[in-house]
Amino acid sequence: MVTIIGGGIAGTLLAGALGRAAPVTVYESQPSIGAGHFLALDDRAHTALTRLGVGLDRLHGASHPLAARSAADPTGVVRSDSRTERRLYLRAELMRALTEFASATAAELHYDTPVTELNSTEGTLFSGGKPIPADEVIIAADGIDSLARRHLEPGRSAEYAGQIVVYGITTRPIRPHTDPSVLHFDRRFDAEGRPVTTFGHFWNDELSVWFTRLTREPMAVQDTGSQPLDGWAEPILAAAPTLDLVETMLAATETVHVSNARTVPLADALPPQAPVILCGDADHAITPAAGVGARDAIEDAAALAEALLSGGSPATAMAERRARILAERGAAAQMFRKTT
Incomplete structure (x- = not known):
């Protein structure tokens, strides 16, 4: 049905969501479940996670309640934001929860299998010069240094x-x-x-x-x-x-x-087009200062899963996601200008 490049947050979540209905294959370059830093997820991210079938008990067991965010503005006034429910995750714990979710389905997770070559026209994949099986739809969730994006849009590279x-x-x-x-x-x-x-x-x-x-x-x-x-x-x-x-x-x-x-610039991106669709950081990474990168990846996975499971177009789903992301980033930039 679907082949996924990248077993990070978006790729593993998407694999579990699709794997509940049909076989799906993930190729991940790392030798095991990813670790790294920590992150916070808000209520929108948790809504998407639970909608795809990740249990709240599993998520709560892998995280810590985050009551508020508190910071001083340029004038020295401390402002606290507790309007939305958030939880803090060690990335390793979130990945463990998502991997357990995916592993309980028909998803096949192949670690230590980097995709080193891609023919985006024919939808064929290679690892170390050897061809590896690929389905008619390939979702590239292979991170900010995405091999797939370099093939599809060589001019749209990550910027410091x-x-x-x-x-x-x-x-x-x-x-x-x-x-x-x-x-x-x-x-x-x-x-x-x-x-x-x-x-x-x-x-x-x-x-x-x-x-x-x-x-x-x-x-x-x-x-x-x-x-x-x-x-x-x-x-x-x-x-x-x-x-x-x-x-x-x-x-x-x-x-x-x-x-x-x-960041990966999004405003001038080429329209999503099958057979290879970019997802998460591979498509629109944003600096950690924005605090929404993981949520964006999770909502990408949810939109793609719902499109694929309903017989819809993953390209259309990602085009709609891009439009929403650009609108939200524009609104956030405007708010920042008003408060500084």
Whole structure:
């Protein structure tokens, strides 16, 4: 029925949703379930997840309640947002839950099987020079450095968004003098009211996590990923908006996950067209500062699953998703201009 390139959040969720009705195959380049940083999902993401069949008990078991997001604006006024239900996930735990969901269906998950070549006209795939089976519909959920997007739209490549993101998970729960179960943001602003450095943290009785966004030149690809904290402590502390809190968090952290914040431009994308349809970050990655990348990927998977299971067009479904994403990004940009 469908072949999926990429076993991340969107690919695994889509595989489980489709696999409840028919066989589906996933090819993932990594040797096992993905890990990495942490993320927050809102009520829209959870609505899409449960609509596709992922049980709330499974999701709640893999996450932590997030009561609010709290941050100071450029004038120093602290604003708290608790209007929508959110939960915080370690990415490894979310992936484990989604993989269990998919594995209980007719989906076949092939790890350590990178798709290295693709003929987008004929819909054929190769791994290390060897052909691998592909169905008449191929969904490319292969991330921000998507092989499929390079073939379909070689001019639409990922762009650096100006910041490096460092994620940390402490080796033991830390209880700072801030409210628990709240995602706190401390920021330094430039003269025009734009955040130059952001330090965020979340804690409860079970875990504590933190991240920072540093405005600087991008790193070489080989320097991203999991690294010892030692090489990052000095630049993090030098840019820290609140030194005492940052020192406390860093003292209990051994390793960090480091990445370049990047986006994939969407406004001038070619219309989606079978047999290969882009999905999630492969199509429209956005900087982590927006806080909606995972939700966008989940809603992509939901739209594609509903189209495919009902006999509809996955290309039309993704065209509609793009229109909504562009509208929401435009509204968010307008709101940012009004509040800074």
